[in-house]
Each structure stands twice: as structure tokens, then as C-alpha cells.
Amino acid sequence: MARLSAKKKAVLERMTRDSLISAVEKLLQEDGWKGTTMDRIAKEAGVSKGTVYNYFKDKRDILFSVMERNTEEIREFVRSVDLGKSDPVELLRKIVDKTFMDLYEKRKLISATVQAYYEDKDLRRNIDPDQACHEDHPMREVRKVIAEVIAMGVKSGVFRPIEPAMAEAAINAMTMGVAKQFAAGMVSFPGEVYVYTVRDLVIRGLLAD
Amino acid sequence: MARLSAKKKAVLERMTRDSLISAVEKLLQEDGWKGTTMDRIAKEAGVSKGTVYNYFKDKRDILFSVMERNTEEIREFVRSVDLGKSDPVELLRKIVDKTFMDLYEKRKLISATVQAYYEDKDLRRNIDPDQACHEDHPMREVRKVIAEVIAMGVKSGVFRPIEPAMAEAAINAMTMGVAKQFAAGMVSFPGEVYVYTVRDLVIRGLLAD
């Protein structure tokens, strides 16, 4: 009985937590970080304002959870990649495709998240004061793997002799830029087509002559 | 006398206007859109808060003026370009270089501007309610020319058969992404080197095999 009760409670908590994150996702897409107020989060999730603070330390903490949940898929994908066996070009194509597709699907949310992340001076630093500045960004692993794939390609001669970190930074810049365009409704052509076009642009830019 | 007085007045007004825009530029770079309050704008420009409202409809209106002033140089450059005579590759290289360098120099300002621009749902619409959404963006002409240059390159066979609007959108995405990276201090390698690397990546991505 006690066991069951504990289980029930855990389920309920999980539901509330999910409900809160979903609420934030929705509001974030509709009104951005600034427009996502604690009051509205609570109302949207159907709980009281105080409850929000029982689940999250503060407003910033919620954002971090949103980011984690929404990068989970791509991070899982990247984690499953076997760096040793694959062709770097194909691998990069796959990762970039996946990333851009994720962006396309979550358009507004990703954009708003990134937005908020940069907007708030302390956001990058204060999530966990014990950790270094960018170490805790959920996308960090993904970025690292991309840089590694590029390094592999450069080493094997399939890519131009480019500094992998720079190339990765450029790809990341484009990723974020594309997310913004999607979010702002600035892209008038079919999403998939655009995604593949951008992906090709980037990879061709890396290829050796 | 009345004529002179009118001239004097116009000069003074111009000075105040410039002073206000400069104030916003400074504050925008230091503290972002949210941190740029009307109080501080007025104080920095050396006028009263009420006066700010005599020159600009509201806070958003100032931002538009800031954007206009800070894209003037690149827009002027683009306007001076003779599309007929030049080599598309060289031309695109020049324009992209100029654009990225502008970004690099104005890093924080451009980023904060873009930031604010997307952040505020109504910002894009409310500057002039009679105009369409994106028509009034100061960078519009620049983007148009870039698309035209790409179209030329595609036509002449030096670029791959890519949809010019998409390619331009991709370049724009990267531009904005890079600006953000610069502003957030996420770029640890020398600015110029990074700029040229990115530029090369993009143009090589466009070249025909």
C-alpha cells in the first residue's frame, strides 16, 4: 500500500512536471522568454504559482529543463553514433540533417530557447555555479561530436584542411540562424527542401577539391 | 530671420536625434534591449524622458532608427555595386566579407538589435502598421542584392544550380548566427580568421564541381 502510494505520487509529480514544461514550451513559442511569466506558466499548467516553485528553483531553472527535454532526441542520436566505423561525410550529413530537422520541427521553441539563453546574462553562468560557463549547455555533447567528425574528415583528406572547431562553430552559427528564421516565419519555401539545401551548402563547403 | 531660425531648429533637432540614437547604441551593447530603459536613454543623451517621446513614437521606434543607421554603410556599399560587370564569385565574396566584418566590428550592437527585433512580437509589425511585415527591414536591399548575385552565378554556371533565395536565406542565417556568437563571446579564435573561414565555407558550398 505504501509502495503503491509512493508510485502514485511519483506518477502525479511526473505529470505535473511534464505539464509545467509543456506549458513553458507553449508560452515560449508564443511569447518568447520575456512574455513567459510565472503567472501564465502556472495558469497554463493548471497549478498555482507556488507549485511552480516547488518544481523549479526559479524561472531560469525551468528553461534549462525545457532545453534538456527538447535536445534529448538529438543528443541520444549523437550518442549512438559510432565514430570509428562511419564515413565522415555521411556521418556529418546525418547529424546535420537530424539537427536541422529537429530545428524545423521545433522551430519556435528552439529559437525561443536559444533566445532566452543569450538574453539572460546570468542564465549561462548561474544554472550551476560550480560548473564552468558553457559546460552545462545541453547541446554541448552534440557540438563536440560534430567537431570530432569534422576532424576525422580533415585527417582522412575528404575535407579541406580546416580548423574543426571553427568549422563546427560556423555550422552551429548557421543552425541557430536557421532556427531563428524558422521561428520568425521568415522562410517561405518548404521546410524540408530548405533544410537539405542548407545541409548541402555546409558539407560541400567542407569538401576537399 | 524666420528662415534662419528654422534652420537652426532643424540642426538642433538633428543633433538631439543623433544623440538619442547614439545613446541607445551604447546602452544596447552594454546591457541589451531589456536593460536599455527609457530613463537611461534620456540620461545618456542628456535630455529628459519626455523629449525622447517627442522624437520617437515609443521604445521600439528608436530601435528601428538604430538599425537603419548601422546598416547604412553596408547598404551604401551594396547599392554601389555594379551587378552587370563583376564576377559573381568575387562580388559575393566582397559583399559577404563586408557584411561579416561589419558584424564583427559591431558585434554586440548588431546582436542586441537582432535580439530585440525578434524578441518583441510586435516590433516587426508596429513600426508602421500600414506596411507589410518584413518590407521595412533595413537590410532588405542587401539581402536582395545577394540573392541576385547568386542568381547570376547560377546562370553563368559558376555556382551550382541552387535556388538563389534559399542560398541567400542560408547565408543570412549564418550571418545572424555568427553575430550572436560574437556577441555572446562564444568565439574563442581570432575574429578575422573566423570571418574568412566562414566566408570560404559558404562560397565553396555554392561553387559548381
Add this chain to the structure above:
Amino acid sequence: MARLSAKKKAVLERMTRDSLISAVEKLLQEDGWKGTTMDRIAKEAGVSKGTVYNYFKDKRDILFSVMERNTEEIREFVRSVDLGKSDPVELLRKIVDKTFMDLYEKRKLISATVQAYYEDKDLRRNIDPDQACHEDHPMREVRKVIAEVIAMGVKSGVFRPIEPAMAEAAINAMTMGVAKQFAAGMVSFPGEVYVYTVRDLVIRGLLAD
């Protein structure tokens, strides 16, 4: 068996109760009345917040228990005094010494207690709504004995003809004031020396010429 179980229960309850009071004492000294939240009390005592409300009517109720426990010693001392046989001067000296020393040792706690006691409009009244305002103050007996000692001294001529209640009120005022000074760290000289100095000042002030 029921008897034993009841005993056990009583012991456990006593332990919880003591644990709660100790928790409040600790927190009160560290962070004052306002900083002593129910959450922290519960956590410090190792029980849940709900349990606190099983032992005490509300936050105020706990304070009263704290006061009682911390004045027990001095009240016991005063109760043991034999008013009949002693020299009033010596007696007063002893009681005042004891009181002040108690204050010195419990500095922050006493001060925080007094603080809270006055701070909260309803605190004095709501502990037991059926009782009169000051009747239930734990220090009441002590104050009464001091007044009696002074009266004795006045009667015997060793003290000036002063209204005992007033003299006692003055001593009490100084006691509370000294506690505050101790708690606020405003006393830069050795505690014991200050205590004896104050005590002398008071008693000499009472002595007949």
C-alpha cells in the same frame, strides 16, 4: 502493553517537541524571527512541516514554548529565593546578576525572542485568547519578585523611597536594552565586565544616600 506503548509514545512525542523547540532556538539565533521559516524549522528538527502543526498551533505558538524553556532557569532560581531572610541589596544583586548573565549567555536567542514578541501585534494576545495580555509572559514571576525585593529594600531604608514597580520597570527596560545590544554585537567591551558595570549602576541608583 497499552500502558508501555502509551509511555513510549509520550517519550517520542516529548523528543519531537524538544527537537522542534531546539530547532527554532537555533534558527532564531541565526536568522531572527522573520528568517525562521516553517520549512526550515521542520527540516532542522527532522520532521515534516505538517508535523510541526501537530505539535504547535502556529508559528507563534512555538515561540512561546521557546521563551518558556529559556527562562526556566532564572524562574527556578527566583522561585528558590527566600525573601524573608536575605539582605535586599545582596538579593537584588544576585537576581540582577543572574538575569544579566543569562542574557549574556543567550544573547541572540533572548533578543530574537523579544524581537519577535513585540514585532507581532497578535503574538501577545493570541497565544491563549482567553487570557489577559501580559499575564502569561514567562518572565512575569521573575519581575514580580524583583519588585518585591525592591519594596523590601525601600521599607528597610536601604533603598531610596522609590516606587518599586517603577524601579523594576526601569531595571527590566535596561535588561531588555542590554540584551538587544549584546545581540546586535554593539557591545565592544568584555561581556562580563559590562554586565557587572550595568548591575552596579542600577543598584547604586537605588541606594539611599
Add this chain to the structure above:
Amino acid sequence: MARLSAKKKAVLERMTRDSLISAVEKLLQEDGWKGTTMDRIAKEAGVSKGTVYNYFKDKRDILFSVMERNTEEIREFVRSVDLGKSDPVELLRKIVDKTFMDLYEKRKLISATVQAYYEDKDLRRNIDPDQACHEDHPMREVRKVIAEVIAMGVKSGVFRPIEPAMAEAAINAMTMGVAKQFAAGMVSFPGEVYVYTVRDLVIRGLLAD
């Protein structure tokens, strides 16, 4: 005209400022520091909450102004004292009388003020971060003069050889304690009589045999 207008404005500002301080005084007496909320201050003064922040940096700043206004009289009195010429006993009697009378008249206000002063950890330190801890307390000058008078009396032999700083601290303790008693309605005898009784107690305590 401009001159007159400026004068008018200054008068109006003064009125608002006074109105705000009076509001705080009233609320402070009725409900203590904690009960004196910014909302109620604004409502009581008949202005908006925002206006309160145009006149005072924050809640603490208001308290400091209240303290200044309410100790002005006694501080002025002390400043006018000619230390050189007077008899220390008479002087001390006068100062202590004045102080206690002030306390008696302002009872609750002074008490609540002192209360708040101790209650808020940062209050003592943060009014002006450039200044030392207690340096900025409005009553500082008064306390200094009292210590000086006692030193004079000790030197001339009219007072016992007591450490002046300690004696002053004791007097201060009593002062604060008496204020509290007045504020809490704990004094049942006529205020003036009590004031003089306490004053005598203190000064007799200081006198040499």
C-alpha cells in the same frame, strides 16, 4: 515665472515627501516594520506605488528618513550644548530628560524604528556602503556627546570612576528598553513620572559616594 514654477515644484515635492514620511510613521506605529508595506505606504500617502520609488531608493531608505526626521530635535538640542561651561550632572540630566521625553512622546514610532533597525540585517550596513557599520546612525552624535559628558563628570570627580563608554552604553540600553516598554503599552504609571524616575536612577547610579 520659471523661478516661481520651480519654487512651486519644490514645495509640492516637499509636501509629497513629508506626506510619505508621515505615512510611514503612522504605519510603523500601527503595524511595525514588517506590516508597513510599500502598497500601504503609497495608499496612505495618497500617491502611487511608483511614486514612492521616485522619492526613496527602497524600503530601507524610507526608514532612514523617518529616523532622521524624528531624531532631529534631540540632535539639534545636543548640538547646542556647550560642553565647556556646564555642570556635567546638570547637563546629563538635561540630555537624558530630553531623550526620554522624546521617547515618551514618540513612543511607538521610536520603538518601531529601532525595531526595524535591528530586525533587518542589512539595514545597519547598507544605507551607505561606503560608510562603516554604525557610523551613519542618526543618533550617533547624541550618544557621543553623552559619553563625553560622562567623561567630564568622571574627570571632575562628581561621577564614580566608571568607563564612560560603558556607562553610555548602559544608558542607551535603558533608553531603548524604555522606548520598547512605552511602545508595548507595558508602562502603567504616568509617563512623565516614570521618565524622571528612570533618569534619577541612572544619574544617581553614576554619582560618586
Add this chain to the structure above:
DNA sequence: AATGAATGAGGGTTCATTCAT
């Protein structure tokens, strides 16, 4: 009897905008 998640009124503070002078 014990738990702790949920509550929500209320806290101090900020700031774009208005308007009487």
C-alpha cells in the same frame, strides 16, 4: 500521527508611458 505537495495572497521592485507645467 505523519507527510509534504499545493496553495495564493502578498512581498519589494521595475519601467514604459502619460501629462500638467
Add this chain to the structure above:
DNA sequence: TATGAATGAACCCTCATTCAT
């Protein structure tokens, strides 16, 4: 036209208390 005091809605956050389990 220039001023800046006044405004008040909105912000993020706290915490004593309740109540279903």
C-alpha cells in the same frame, strides 16, 4: 517644445497554512 514627477500594471519570488494520502 521640453520637462520629469506620477502612474500602475506587471514582474519574480516567499512562505504560513491546509489537506489528501
